Every structure is written in structure tokens, then in C-alpha cells.
Amino acid sequence: MTLAFRYRVSIVLIMFVFGSGVSGARAAEPGESVEPVVREVRALLDEYQFQAALDVLTRAIGHTPAAAPLHKLSGDVLMILRRHEEALSAYRQAVKLAPEWVDAQWALWALLTRVSADPEEVLSTLQAITRVEAENPLVHLRLGRTLHELKRYEDAAAHFRRAVQLAPEHPAFRLYLARALFDILDMSGAQAQVQWVLDHAPHGSPAWVAAQNLAHVVRGETTDQGARSDFFATTKKPYGETGKDYKTWALTRERAWREMKTGDYVTAEALWRETLVLDPQDDLARYYLGLTLMKLSRYDEAIEMLQASLAESREPPYFADALFQIGQSYVRLEQWHKAIPYFRTLLALKDRAKEDYYAMNFPDLSAIQAALEDARRHVKPGMAEATLPWPIAPEPDRTTNDEPAIPRENVGLPHTSSSLAMQDREAGSTQVLPISVDTVRGWFRELMTARSVVRDDLQTGSHEFYPLDPSDSFRPDQPEIYVVFALTTPPSVATTVTSRWVAEQVEGLAPETVIGIDAVAVGLNDTTGYFVLDRPEGGWPAGLYRIDLFTGDTPSSSTNIANVRFRVVAPVQ
Incomplete structure (x- = not known):
């Protein structure tokens, strides 16, 4: 491997830090020290004499079999020699002799992970580390992720919660907990964690953006209903015990569209309403029903239906046209002051006309501008303009970078x-x-x-x-x-x-x-x-x-x- 931007011109190939490891292990036997053996092995490793180092360790272990540091060091050398099964056995013995020695636990866990060993042993080793390092939020986070991958969602949530307790000001830990709570269907708990991040993370920061995205999930605005949810029960809930009749719904929808295109709006209205009975959450059907009612000059009903089509979906692909048609319906009713905010909002969001998601359904900008000017001419002096019945996300300024700058310190940076x-x-x-x-x-x-x-x-x-x-x-x-x-x-x-x-x-x-x-x-x-x-x-x-x-x-x-x-x-x- 070629190394770029390195501080060192040459790389030390073997670098051991034994001091911290040995000091944490249990003593070998009363009155005996393993330090002389460690120094001898280290000297051999510095000369790349791996087999000789292993021979020294084998003899030393035969003399002091209860020396956990020697077993751990033997595992290190065996790992270098790619004798992974023997290395794992050596690490396991070190852990057995010194159960509280976390360095041996980490060495065992790292090699188990490298060789893709039994997931249950990987988990049990990580659990042992967590018991020793109970005040370490990172190990709780790591264990929570492992448990989540094994679909032990309740146990995962418990460790994510502990990580938050240990580091309550860290927004990322709370987002992990929020997702875990959502998976076990604790919706209010998940929403509370997301809201904490939105309230405390800097606006526009990565954590704040992540919380915004997760908020849609924990509020139930996506098809993701949580890992413990019954998908089929969820899909049946709005439509009664028998569930949704997809075939009848699709055929009725197609007939409604065909009648609408041929100009038979009375029949189309009846079919769109039948479609909504089959699927009350079909917002696209509401949108087309609104357009059909406009063709029938029933503008009050059209406005109600078009607004309802946006109440849950908020900003679907037909979003811009729905706003325009609501404004046009108010114009037909000569309620000019109510039409103005819809036209004004569309002009404020004009950049979305360039986005593929909205482009095909975005009204002509010149038509929007003309409709706004015409509506304003009809508004009597002193009459206040109405507001939209729901908030519209403001269009970001695309000419500037609003992300906060990251503070920087030159701490320990390689000097090249x-x-x-x-x-x-x-x-x-x-x-x-x-x-x-x-x-x-x-x-x-x-x-x-x-x-x-x-x-x-x-x-x-x-x-x-x-x-x-x-x-x-x-x-x-x-x-x-x-x-x-x-x-x-x-x-x-x-x-x-x-x-x-x-x-x-x-x-x-x-x-x-x-x-x-x-x-x-x-x-x-x-x-x-x-x-x-x-x-x-x-x-x-x-x-x-x-x-x-x-x-x-x-x-x-x-x-x-x-x-x-x-x-x-x-x-x-």
C-alpha cells in the first residue's frame, strides 16, 4: 500500500505498546513477573523474528500458564502469522484468566470481527467488554448496533438509552435511541428524542438535518412503521377487516381517469369518490376529484378536496398545480384576497419548476404572475390578504452556502x-x-x-x-x-x-x-x-x-x- 500525506518518511513496521496492556492484567503467579519475557519477545519482533518470538512465549507459558499477558501476546504473534484459530484460542485463554482485563477482550473481539466468526461469540465478547466498561457510551452504542442487527430490538434500545444517559448532550446518540424506540413502537419516546435534537442542535447542522429526516419517519409519514410493526395489520387498518381490494381499486381508478379525459365529469366524480371509499388515503384521487369538481363549477367543494389532497402528502408531485388550481377556484368565487397567497407562494417556489420531481406539473410562471396581478387589482384597499391553511417549507437560498463553518485547530496535524x-x-x-x-x-x-x-x-x-x-x-x-x-x-x-x-x-x-x-x-x-x-x-x-x-x-x-x-x-x- 502506498501511503500519501504521511508525516513519516519511513514506516515502523512493528509497533507494540505492551506497557498499558500488561499493567491491566492479573499477575501471573505470586512472586513472578512476565516483564522480562515481554522485553525479550519485543526485541525479537523488532527484528521480525516472529517464530522465534512465538517459541519464547510457548516456553514461558509452559512455565507460567496462568500469565494472561503472555497468552494475549501469544495471540498477537499468532495473528501476525495468520494462524487465526490459534490466535483466537490464545485470546480466549487470556480472557478466561483475566475476565476484567479489557485489552484482552478487545483483542478477542477485533479478531472475531476480522474473521467473521460466530455472531453469538462476537456478541458475548462485546457484552463482556460492556460489563467492564459500563461507563463508556461508545461501547453501549456499538453493542446496541450489534443487537439491532441481530433483531434484538428491545435490548438494543436499552443500550442506546444507556449511551444517551452517559452522554446526554450528544445529538447523534439520541437519534440512535429515537430510531430504536420507533422500532419497538414507542412512538412518543422516539418523537421526544428527535424533538430534543431539533431544539438543541444548531439549525442546518448535520445532526439537525438528520433529525428533520427522522422526524418524518417517527411521525408515521412514511411506509416505514417500525421493525416490530405488523405490516399487513398496518395496511389493513384504514380499510376494515378484509383489507384493501387492490384489483377493484385499480380498475375503478382507471375508469375514473378515462371518464374524466372524455369529458364525462359527472360519471368521473362518482368513480373518483368510489376510489376513495376503496382507499381513503389515495391523495392523488382527491387531487383528480378536485379537478373534476372544478370542471363542474363546484369550486367550494373543489377547494376543499384539493386542500385535503395536500393535508397528508404535503408536497407531492402535483403540489404546485394543486396550489394554482385552489387559487383559480377562489378567483372563480371572486374571493380574490384568498387566491393571492397561493399565487404568491408558487412564485416564491419558482426554482422547483426546474426540479424533475415537480417540473411536469408546475404551472407556467407567466400565467402565475398574471393571475397574481389580476387578483391584486380586485382586492379592495385595506383588505388583508389571507394565509395558507398549512405552512410551506421556504425555498432555500441556492446562491449562498448557509452551512455553519466548522471551527478548526491545528492539533497534531502531520506537518507536510x-x-x-x-x-x-x-x-x-x-x-x-x-x-x-x-x-x-x-x-x-x-x-x-x-x-x-x-x-x-x-x-x-x-x-x-x-x-x-x-x-x-x-x-x-x-x-x-x-x-x-x-x-x-x-x-x-x-x-x-x-x-x-x-x-x-x-x-x-x-x-x-x-x-x-x-x-x-x-x-x-x-x-x-x-x-x-x-x-x-x-x-x-x-x-x-x-x-x-x-x-x-x-x-x-x-x-x-x-x-x-x-x-x-x-x-x-
Whole structure:
């Protein structure tokens, strides 16, 4: 793998951080220390003497079989040698000897994930980590996602709720909880979480936009009714015990359309009303019934029906024409002041005439302008213009970028001209949705933060990278933090993948501060790789961090492919 925008000219191929791992494990045997063995193994690994290191560990384990650190280190070496089943056995033994040693738990979980092992063992290992790190919101979030994938929705919601309790100010955690509550049909709870984000997240921010999108779902405005819903019961509910008669409904709808086109509006009206009996939620039928009533000069009824066609769907493809026809109906009734807001709204939304979704049904702009001017000429002086019976979303200003700028700090950024040039880019248009922990979107089958990384040179000339001492929690004095990835499939063409490191909620930094960027060039034969960021001067500030991954050199919302979170925790005094 070719590395781009790196601080180092050469890469240290083997980097172990044993000190933190050994200190957390149970002592081997009374009066004995494993430190001399660890130092000897480390020296051998620095010289790439993997088999010799394994031989030393095998003899040491024979002498002190209760030494959990030696079993964990043996698992690391076996993983490097691609003897994965033996490595898993070594990690399992380390966990058995030291159940509270979270470093061994993380190592076992990471390798189980890499080799796509039994989902139940992956789950049980993650549950064990959660019991040890009960105050870590990220591990609850990760466990919640795993349980959700296994369709254990109630258990998933419990862990998402715990993540929110531990980090109540984090909007993304609340959106996860909202979705989980919706899936178990707690609609009011889901709506409350979404509303909290809308009330507290900056207007227009990625979290606010995500909450807006999720709001439509939790309010029941989409076909998604929640994972625990009975789809067929939901579809039958509006139409009685027997459910909707799709065949009769479709045939009646077709006949109504045909009669309307031939000019038999009396028959068409009866058929449209019959269609609505068969499907009371058919807003398109309401729209056509409204047009039919206009042809019959029954404008009051037409207005009522056209407004009803928008009450639930709000802005369907026929939205613009429905507004125009309502305005025209008020004109026919000589209620000019009521027609004006409909014509004025259409002109305010004129840019939608260029959008494929509305273009075919958008009235001619000159006709709208003429109708508005004519209506205003008929309004008596002093008569107030009416307002629409429901709010219309304002048309965004397409000439400016209203996204808030992301504050930036040059903290621990690799000191190369390429990285600095990327760091200096404007970030307003590159925000992405901060909605997940370890979210994998097609490109990656594994994303894991770690204290160190090892590179294995294969006989084919390619390389395999493995995370060593994986975790999502780090100390402020951690020298480097790595993100090791495994691709689902190698790319069809050489591609640059860029990582942007963001301080989401970190002491002493503004929210969403970009602290560094790293990039790698992924070749046709590459299946794994890593990103790295050095410890900033003065250490890593405590808090929550997010790493956004993008294809290409320039981060943008359209090139975002995944993100992963980690936290920095100050040691307990």
C-alpha cells in the first residue's frame, strides 16, 4: 500500500505498546513477573523474528500458564502469522484468566470481527467488554448496533438509552435511541428524542438535518412503521377487516381517469369518490376529484378536496398545480384576497419548476404572475390578504452556502505541505452526518481504532495490516492513534481514501473542530490499511472524537463512506 500525506518518511513496521496492556492484567503467579519475557519477545519482533518470538512465549507459558499477558501476546504473534484459530484460542485463554482485563477482550473481539466468526461469540465478547466498561457510551452504542442487527430490538434500545444517559448532550446518540424506540413502537419516546435534537442542535447542522429526516419517519409519514410493526395489520387498518381490494381499486381508478379525459365529469366524480371509499388515503384521487369538481363549477367543494389532497402528502408531485388550481377556484368565487397567497407562494417556489420531481406539473410562471396581478387589482384597499391553511417549507437560498463553518485547530496535524493545504480548505460544505460509531457503508468490513498496528508482507508482494491493542478508549499520553481498516473488496481502480479527524465534544475545543487529516492511496491489490494521527503537543484533550472517511482528496458530503468514534479518558487519580 502506498501511503500519501504521511508525516513519516519511513514506516515502523512493528509497533507494540505492551506497557498499558500488561499493567491491566492479573499477575501471573505470586512472586513472578512476565516483564522480562515481554522485553525479550519485543526485541525479537523488532527484528521480525516472529517464530522465534512465538517459541519464547510457548516456553514461558509452559512455565507460567496462568500469565494472561503472555497468552494475549501469544495471540498477537499468532495473528501476525495468520494462524487465526490459534490466535483466537490464545485470546480466549487470556480472557478466561483475566475476565476484567479489557485489552484482552478487545483483542478477542477485533479478531472475531476480522474473521467473521460466530455472531453469538462476537456478541458475548462485546457484552463482556460492556460489563467492564459500563461507563463508556461508545461501547453501549456499538453493542446496541450489534443487537439491532441481530433483531434484538428491545435490548438494543436499552443500550442506546444507556449511551444517551452517559452522554446526554450528544445529538447523534439520541437519534440512535429515537430510531430504536420507533422500532419497538414507542412512538412518543422516539418523537421526544428527535424533538430534543431539533431544539438543541444548531439549525442546518448535520445532526439537525438528520433529525428533520427522522422526524418524518417517527411521525408515521412514511411506509416505514417500525421493525416490530405488523405490516399487513398496518395496511389493513384504514380499510376494515378484509383489507384493501387492490384489483377493484385499480380498475375503478382507471375508469375514473378515462371518464374524466372524455369529458364525462359527472360519471368521473362518482368513480373518483368510489376510489376513495376503496382507499381513503389515495391523495392523488382527491387531487383528480378536485379537478373534476372544478370542471363542474363546484369550486367550494373543489377547494376543499384539493386542500385535503395536500393535508397528508404535503408536497407531492402535483403540489404546485394543486396550489394554482385552489387559487383559480377562489378567483372563480371572486374571493380574490384568498387566491393571492397561493399565487404568491408558487412564485416564491419558482426554482422547483426546474426540479424533475415537480417540473411536469408546475404551472407556467407567466400565467402565475398574471393571475397574481389580476387578483391584486380586485382586492379592495385595506383588505388583508389571507394565509395558507398549512405552512410551506421556504425555498432555500441556492446562491449562498448557509452551512455553519466548522471551527478548526491545528492539533497534531502531520506537518507536510499536502496535509496543510487540505487543512486550510473551507469546511462548510464538507460536513457529514455524525450519526454512528463504527458505521460501515459498503467499502469496509472492519474499522477499528487501536494503539498500534502491524504490517505483514505477503509473498504476493501485497501487505496485510492488523490492529494491535484495539480499543475505543485512549489515554491523553497515547503517542499515536490508528484506524485500521479491512476492505470488503479491493477497488477496481487505485483510489485515495481520506480521513478527517474531528473533535466532537472535547475539553477546550469548540464542537466539531477538525484536528487533522490523513490519506492513503488504496491500490488494486490492497485489502487492508490504516490511518494515523500523532499525539498533539500537550497530549490528547479528554472527550469524544469522530473520524470521517471519504473517497478522493477533498472531503465532501457526497464522498463520505464511513465514520468511527473513539474517546480520550484521563486516568483516574
